[in-house]
Amino acid sequence: MNVVDKIVLQGEKEDEGKRIDVFLAAELDYTRSYIKKLIVDELVFVNGKTVKPSYKVKENDEVVVNIPEAEKIDVLPENIPLDILYEDDDIIVINKPQGMVVHPAPGNYSGTLVNALLYHCKNLSGINGILRPGIVHRLDKDTSGVMVVAKNDKAHISLSNQIKERSVFKKYVAIVEGVIKDEEGKIEAPIGRHPVDRKKMAVIEDGRYALTLYKVLERFKENTLIEAVIKTGRTHQIRVHMAYIGHPVVGDPVYGFKKQKFKLEGQALHSSILGFVHPTKGVYMEFEAPLPEYFVRLIEILRRSTY
Secondary structure (H helix, E strand, C coil), X not given: CCEEEEEEEECCHHHCCCEHHHHHHHHCCCCHHHXXXXXXXXXXXECCEECCXXXXXXXXXXXXXXXXXXXXXXXXCCCCCCCXXXXXXXXXXXXXXXXXXXXXXXXXXXXXXXXXXXXXXXXXXXXXXXXXXXXXXXXXXXXXXXXXXXXXXXXXXXXXXXHHCCCCEEEEEEEEECCCCCCEEEEECCEEECCCCCCCEEECCCCECCEEEEEEEEECCCEEEEEEEECCCCCCHHHHHHHHCCCCECCCCCCCCCCXXXXXXXXXXXXXXXXXXXXXXXXXXXXXXXXXXXHHHHHHHHHHCCC
């Protein structure tokens, strides 16, 4: 069986006792039935060994999920312009634009960041398979900003370990609905797959630990400009947490208000700063991506209060 993608996850304290199929269905964009099939087909390994769907996850378990080829995969290099903030033999740091998907997926094999990287780079880390070469972490399609890509396996492992240890610094800027009264705050609420809508995430009791720190930068008539630092990297974390406290990100089509005042292409969320220890140089490096034009224009509109 031809494996086209390999996903590596790690069990955390809050995952203790969960069935492996439940754990994976909550973490991945696949149905529980499909996950069960992968397990039965011996494509899921825990600490190097195959398991049954009833296996109970333990803290620090290394879970490897091999995704088989469902159709002919043809991920081609494409001459798509990249905003490169930094590059050397080990890593490439990109300012991803809003609207760009990070990696190919079934039914969408072109126009992604990976297609652009394959054209630009001779080598990318192969740890995450054909569909996600070099991809250590993701940004949502409509979230812009800085992200790092690994050019070789050594760099990939180093960056992945830093992410697992929560030592990577991630700061975002967002415009949210409503006026936040406090100058700063902390949102400590577990996030997991939504119990009804499996395409969404939600704050749920048995979710995975998630911590977001936020600080008010500027207040407007009906909105607030904030910066947010995430201490964990859960799917849609800032979007879910801000919606949870009643201040969803402006323009968010999934977690935001149904009635939107502004004609945005997606949520007003930007990854502004990313900091980590360089995989081979061993020095801390920090990269900043300037706010995109649409974001700056929206701030100007809010300052004029003409909406």
